[in-house]
Amino acid sequence: MTAAHLLRGLLAAAVLLVLALIFSLYQQMPLTIYLERWGLC
Amino acid sequence: MSPETMHKWQGAGVALICGALILLVSLGVRHGFGLFLQPISMDQGWGRGTFAFAIALQNLVWGASQPFTGILADRYGAKPIIIGGAVLYASGLWIMSVVAGQGLFILGAGVLIGLGLSGTTFPVIFGAISRLVQPAQRSLAMGITMAVGSFGQFAMLPISLGLIMEFDWQGALIVLSGLALAMIPLAFGIRFAPAPVANAQEDVSFGQALRDAFRERDFWLLSLGFFACGFQVVFIAVHLPAYLADKGIDSGVATTVLALIGLVNIAGAYLAGLWGGRLRKPMLLSWIYLARAVVIAAFLLIPISAASAYGFGALMGLFWLSTVPLTNGTVAAVFGVKHMSMLGGIVFFAHQLGSFAGGWLGGWLYDLTGSYDLAWSIAIALSLVAAVLNWPITERSLAQRRTSA
Numbered sequence: 001m002t003a004a005h006l007l008r009g010l011l012a013a014a015v016l017l018v019l020a021l022i023f024s025l026y027q028q029m030p031l032t033i034y035l036e037r038w039g040l041c
Numbered sequence: 042m043s044p045e046t047m048h049k050w051q052g053a054g055v056a057l058i059c060g061a062l063i064l065l066v067s068l069g070v071r072h073g074f075g076l077f078l079q080p081i082s083m084d085q086g087w088g089r090g091t092f093a094f095a096i097a098l099q100n101l102v103w104g105a106s107q108p109f110t111g112i113l114a115d116r117y118g119a120k121p122i123i124i125g126g127a128v129l130y131a132s133g134l135w136i137m138s139v140v141a142g143q144g145l146f147i148l149g150a151g152v153l154i155g156l157g158l159s160g161t162t163f164p165v166i167f168g169a170i171s172r173l174v175q176p177a178q179r180s181l182a183m184g185i186t187m188a189v190g191s192f193g194q195f196a197m198l199p200i201s202l203g204l205i206m207e208f209d210w211q212g213a214l215i216v217l218s219g220l221a222l223a224m225i226p227l228a229f230g231i232r233f234a235p236a237p238v239a240n241a242q243e244d245v246s247f248g249q250a251l252r253d254a255f256r257e258r259d260f261w262l263l264s265l266g267f268f269a270c271g272f273q274v275v276f277i278a279v280h281l282p283a284y285l286a287d288k289g290i291d292s293g294v295a296t297t298v299l300a301l302i303g304l305v306n307i308a309g310a311y312l313a314g315l316w317g318g319r320l321r322k323p324m325l326l327s328w329i330y331l332a333r334a335v336v337i338a339a340f341l342l343i344p345i346s347a348a349s350a351y352g353f354g355a356l357m358g359l360f361w362l363s364t365v366p367l368t369n370g371t372v373a374a375v376f377g378v379k380h381m382s383m384l385g386g387i388v389f390f391a392h393q394l395g396s397f398a399g400g401w402l403g404g405w406l407y408d409l410t411g412s413y414d415l416a417w418s419i420a421i422a423l424s425l426v427a428a429v430l431n432w433p434i435t436e437r438s439l440a441q442r443r444t445s446a
Contacts, residue, residue, distance in 0.1 A: 019304060025199035026300035027293065 053173035057182055059230030060166040061189035063123060066224050067130065067161035069193030070217050071154070073201030074099075077137075080210040081146075091143050095150035097397060102155025103162075104393025110159040111168065111386030112247055115379065118233030119169035126160020127224035129153045134221055138214035161224055163187075164389055167369045168382030172234045177318060179373055183366035184314010191310045191362055195303035236379035240440035243377030250380035254387070257442075259323075259434040263371055264391035266326060269427035270364045271395025272402075273333060273420050277302075277357065280403040284413050285350060294347045298354035305358025313363030314370075322367045322374065323434035329360045329367070330431065334424035336360070341417055374436040395423075 078092045085091075114122040136149030159165075167183050174182045204213035238244040245253065254260045282295035316325060340353040369385045376384050403416045437445075 019195075019307075022196050022199060023300055023304055025203075026296050029199060029202055029296055 056170055056173050056231045059227045060170050061186045063161055063224045063227050064166055064186055064190030065193030066220055067158060068190045069197030070221060072194040073198050076201050076205060077210055087143060095147045098151030099155040100393050100396050102152055103158040104390040106156055106159040107164055107386035107389050108383050111164050111382035114165045114168055114382040119165050119231050120228045122160045122165055123228035124225050126157045127221055130157025131218045131221035133157055134214050134218035138211045163365055163369060164382045164385035167385060169231050171373050171378045171381055172236050180317035180366060180370045181314045183370055184311050187362060187366045188307050188311035191307045238379060239377055242439035243379055247380055247383060253439060254376060254384050262430040262434050263368060264388045266427040266431045267368055267388050267392040268395035269423035271392035272399035272423055274361060275396040276399035276403045276416060276420055279400050280413060288345045290347060290350060294350050298350050301351060301354035302358040302361055305355050306361040309359040309361055309363040314366040317367045317370050322371045322436060323431045326364060326367050326431040327428045329364055330424045330427040333360050334421050337421050371436060375438060
């Protein structure tokens with residue numbers, strides 16, 4: 001495994017971690033506000 | 042990245058990163074607007090109609106002005122258009138934060154932000170980036186940019202909510218206004234390049250390009266297909282939580298389903314760009330619209346549960362904004378990149394008309410019939426029509442079409 005492979009793996013792990021973190025934030029959003037969204041695309 | 046790939050992106054890398062970040066901000070900030078409905082309406086003592094009207098107007102202004110900002114971007118380059126768009130966007134957000142009257146609010150949220158969006162989103166960014174990369178790399182470049190923009194939508198919603206909780210809605214809007222201004226320095230990363238012209242048919246005035254496009258059957262088919270896309274995504278984004286609540290599904294499920302759509306959409310947009318560079322883009326569009334019809338029909342036919350809703354969210358996410366790089370890529374392949382922002386803008390206008398219909402008609406039909414069944418049926422029918430319409434589109438350039446005619 002080269003340093004480039006390791007770096008790429010770490011980067012992918014970091015991206016997945018960030019995505020998982022944001023995903024978990026959605027669980028804390030109050031739906032009463034969420035239900036009334038308009039014009040999303 | 043291999044040296045060969047590095048070479049392909051040389052000169053376009055900075056523009057790609059800056060364009061992607063601009064899309065992240067412009068789409069991301071807009072995606073959180075729904076969160077402001079309740080606090081603003083309550084504080085100002087307005088009915089919800091004012092806010093809803095402003096957002097509906099914003100979508101229409103965005104769509105209607107897109108061909109015109111496209112003309113300017115094609116002629117003067119993306120940089121001044123993005124800068125102007127960012128200033129309008131930030132001004133609109135600032136007016137939203139300080140406004141006392143409904144008219145001024147509608148001007149800020151509806152008109153200024155609508156214009157700002159048209160200066161800082163897909164047709165302008167894609168038009169600029171397409172000039173900088175090789176034709177074979179265009180689809181992937183658009184896919185990457187779109188994936189980052191999709192990430193913006195996914196990430197900015199909880200961030201906007203956090204800002205509202207931390208600073209109240211006025212403070213949150215001022216922070217977002219500052220964020221919109223950050224698009225100005227990013228615009229300097231997108232250098233202006235003269236459009237590479239592959240043949241005489243592409244090297245025409247914008248009036249001639251417009252006449253050429255309107256004469257092509259495929260241009261209309263692509264636009265009509267994009268109308269279906271707009272209808273579906275807005276109908277689902279706006280009305281799905283209410284539909285799930287009607288069916289007795291726990292409220293937390295709807296939030297997770299929308300989060301799943303946003304998450305998987307990032308991968309969907311990237312993959313569409315990647316495959317669009319290897320396979321026929323209109324064929325991929327046909328498959329996407331067909332897949333949407335199947336997924337929606339299956340979701341309605343299978344007894345509804347949290348699991349079926351999650352499955353629906355994940356699959357719809359895959360086919361969500363994946364249509365955007367493919368549709369714009371087809372425009373570039375047929376008509377070249379000299380007038381791409383304008384032509385992409387016209388196709389996008391059809392999308393926005395669909396968006397308006399999806400949001401509004403969904404609610405209107407629900408009020409009329411007491412259920413979403415008819416609106417879902419329209420969504421499926423439009424999807425099938427779009428699949429059929431996109432199939433015969435070819436990616437042959439105008440010159441090739443004229444030669445074979």
